[in-house]
Each structure stands twice: as C-alpha cells, then as structure tokens.
Amino acid sequence: MSQTPVFPEGFLWGAATAAHQIEGSPLADGAGPSIWTRFAHTPGMMLNGDTGDVACDHYNRWREDVKLMRELGLTAYRFSVSWSRILPEGTGRVNPKGVDFYSRLVDALLENGIEPLLTLYHWDLPAALDDRGGWLNRDIADWFAEYAGVMYRALDGRVKKWVTLNEPWVVTDGGYLHGALAPGHRSRFEAPIASHNLMRAHGAAVKAYRELGKHEIGLVVNIEPKYPASDSAEDQAATRRAHAYMNEQYLHPALLGHYPPELKEIFGEAWPDWPAEDFELIKQKLDFVGINYYTRNVTRAAESYPLNAAMVKQPLGTYTETGWEVFPQGLADLLLWFKRTYGDLPVYITENGAAFFDPPTADVDPRTGARRVRDPLRIDYLRKHIGAVYDAIQAGVDVRGYMLWSLLDNLEWSLGYSKRFGMIHVNYATQERTPKDSARWYAEVIRTHGRKL
C-alpha cells in the first residue's frame, strides 16, 4: 500500500538563483550595466575583488544547468531577470536579445516539466536609473511597472508565478543604510525613502499585472524571527523594534496598507509623513507571498544604529559559514506568525539553505573518476528545515512549495565566491558542476514527495 505523501498534492520542490549571482556576461548581447556591475568594479567593495563578470557562466551554460535540474527531479525553479538586459537604459528601448535569453530558458524549463517562478527584481538595478536617483526617485514606480509590462507581455502564460521584488529589506538596509551592497549609500534619511519607493514600485507592478497578466503574482521577503534575550523591558522593546524593522516593514504596507508604528520610533526625524494615496498603490491583492528564511536572531537592547538592538550569539548554537545560527524551529515559528498576522494567503519558501565549508574542487574517485562533494552539514540543515515546513503545514499554514537556496554555488554579493550555498558545486576555474551529496539527498526527498526526509 503506497504511503500517503506527507506534503500536500502539488507541493513544488525547487531551487532558487538570481541573475547577477550566476549568469556572468553582464554586458553581453546589448545588455546595459547594472549597479552591481558598477559596485563590483569599485575597488574595495567586493571580497577578494570578486565580480559577477563570469560567475557560473550560466548565461552560456543554461542548457546544461536545466539538464541538471531535470536529473534532480526539480518541479520548479526560481530565477530572476536582469532588468538591464531587457531595458539597457532602464526605460524606453527594449533589447530583444535580452528578452530572448529568458524566453529560451523558460521554454527549456517547461520542456523539462519544471515550473518557472520569475523574480523581476533581485537587486541588479540598471545603472542608468541609479544615475536618475534609482530607488530614491518616486518615478521608479513607473519605470518598474514599464519593465514589468515588457516581461508580462513576453512571458505570461509560460510563466504563471511572478514575483515583483526579492527582499526589499536587504536592498534598503544593505544598499542605502549601511552601504555594504550596491549602490553603497549610508543614510538614515535615504533608507526609508528607498523602502517606500520599492513598495510603491511593487504595487505599480502588481497593478500592471492585473491589467496584463492572467496568472499569479507575489512579493518575496526575508524574514528573521527575533527572540528576546531576556524578559527585561529593554530587551523586549529592542526585539519589537528589530521585528518591525526587518519582518513587518514590507509585509505591513503590502498586505495591511500601513507601516508598523515602530518605524517612526526607529527613524525619528528621518521618517517622512507618507501621503495616504501611496498606500492605496502599495496595498494590492497578492496571490502568494514568498518567504526567505535562513536563521533567527536572539535580540537584546544595545547602543546600535539605528535599531538600538544587537544579536546575542548562542553559546550552544551551531553556526554556518555566514555566521548564521542553525535554528529550524524559527522557520516553523515564523510561518505561524505569518498566518496569525496576515491570514491565509498561500506561502512559498522561496529561499532556504546554508553555506558550510565546501572545497574549491570536488573529490575524484581514483577508480571511477567520478566527482563527489560530501556536505553532511548541509543535508542536516535542509532535513531539519524541510521538517519545520512540514510541521507548519500540519499546523495549518498554507505552504505551497520549497525553493532551496541555491541550485549552484554562486556570487554571494560583496562576499564574492567565498561562501558556497549551492547543492551543486561549481569549480570556478573549470566551470565544472558537481552535484553535492545534498543534491542526491534532495532528489530522493522530491522523488518520495517528502516521505524520505
């Protein structure tokens, strides 16, 4: 008697990537530069001076990579489109070769029974738009809707699950507040403006989809559940501020039509009085929300900018190569929080994974010549986190799929190629791909629809 699948019928098993992290060839076939091509070529911005000029050479090797997805049995694949391949100046002239690249990729995915989840913005803003103020210019809502419309007209129907933005919090906190990410600004006055325009652009793109599209569209946010380090009033308040700043700042306007009150407390004079009509644009009906989860944060009150909160390292915790605590319970907790706070909207885990140490080259079996990369820590991480998704589903959260971050080792932004998140190893010297043990393990999870966790 066949066991009933432990995951819902139709649950999608996939992997996620992003254009600038895997494609390489950033200026090929008429593409314009993005803020990441600029940032990476700005001395001192990238660890080891790494850039996205080659990355995983996916722009040339995409057929081979789709074949690998097929071999693993993925039923979905989340990727992003590089805006400046489509509109080299950001608006106006369309570059047909840029559209063709993604059109061919989507056709190959569909031919292999893999459902595409397309992210319109995964951080690589056209440099030409940054020169016009980028996310600080209110016109970007129209620029983004124009770009989204080009993609809807080109791919809707073949692509049935669209995502407007990936992780607006990282775009703003990294790119405008702390400056670790492109475009490298450091301003508590710019950060709220960038956040607000990101959400206005999200709303404009969803509105455009309702006119042009026939399928589903959503928003992807990173969520990091915050746990107070003690029950002191200061630690509780710091935890509340950190939670509002990272976890509610984008979902609240998108789903509830207002910001959490803590943001005015955090930014003070730097928090504008937003016009009411902005929230009518931002709050559009969504078909799903994508949640990216990596770790939790045990939070205490501290002197810090601008949150006055700090993370408390856990003495008995296990940490990944990026210094993130392995805490699967946080994924189950946050999914229950999401349902409690925002209701029964369908959810996809659009990113989950870990960087543990992987060697630069695969082991080669001297007898068979077969290549192999052993990554038991990643298997343990994934098993526990997929288990947490299952617990949340059993508790009534409508989770529809899981996209493992990442398909391939790739450019971890300003950390360069030093952090390997892939379930498939990339030898950057030879561009050889080697499915790690975690890929073999994940293929079994997919084949048994979650029974073999």
Ligand SMILES: OC[C@H]1NNC[C@@H](O)[C@@H]1O
């Ligand atoms: O840090 C790992 C991932 N997190 N979410 C966004 C991705 O672009 C990152 O590589």
Ligand SMILES: [Ca+2]
């Ligand atoms: Ca700038």
